[in-house]
């Protein structure tokens with residue numbers, strides 16, 4: 085029987101696509117972003133940890149696509165009122181392509197709005213398998229430059245851009261999600277590259293800057309792993325506004341009508 089490895093389910097999620105959503109988090113990821121706030125998502129197998137009170141916690145539960153649909157159905161009335169639906173996130177959901185495709189298919193055929201939140205680091209076959217059942221892709225753009233990308237997150241950038249090109253070719257909708265982490269992406273050429281992507285890929289409807297935060301810090305301690313961002317401090321509100329201004333300026337210089345995109 086087809087099953088997927090899930091490490092969490094979030095009901096009433098507000099930041100994983102339009103409206104109120106149920107987010108299903110698939111376990112396992114080929115990337116190793118140092119700023120990852122879900123370190124329990126990275127390994128593909130089930131793992132044990134201890135919470136801050138010393139109680140055992142297990143990350144990882146096998147579920148069937150039918151069980152995923154039943155979970156998603158519980159909040160159908162909220163989706164209808166808010167324009168929401170179900171989002172598959174991770175980890176990297178496309179790393180469990182067969183399970184993801186079947187779960188997306190069931191949700192789509194049940195009339196639910198389906199988002200997939202992906203790093204874009206996936207085979208063309210995996211993207212093709214899920215594409216017919218996905219209304220919106222939330223695609224991460226993590227770093228500019230092949231060398232920096234591979235150094236920072238452990239995989240090359242070109243497959244991510246291939247995924248974006250494939251989504252453009254197939255007329256799929258994309259929201260580009262861009263982590264901004266001190267010392268990693270906070271440089272002018274990265275913002276220019278985001279604006280250039282918006283110009284080059286009309287499938288990008290919206291850009292989200294995902295600023296570094298420390299909400300996942302305790303999980304590294306739970307898992308007894310070193311937190312790679314232990315020395316980093318989140319940006320201030322003024323700094324965040326300055327990054328948005330910089331992106332808007334770059335977009336304006338490239339002739340992008342941002343009012344239609346954000």
Ligand code: SF4
Nearest residue numbers: 113115116117120175
């Ligand atoms: S792609 Fe996402 S889940 Fe994977 S390591 Fe990066 S931040 Fe974590």
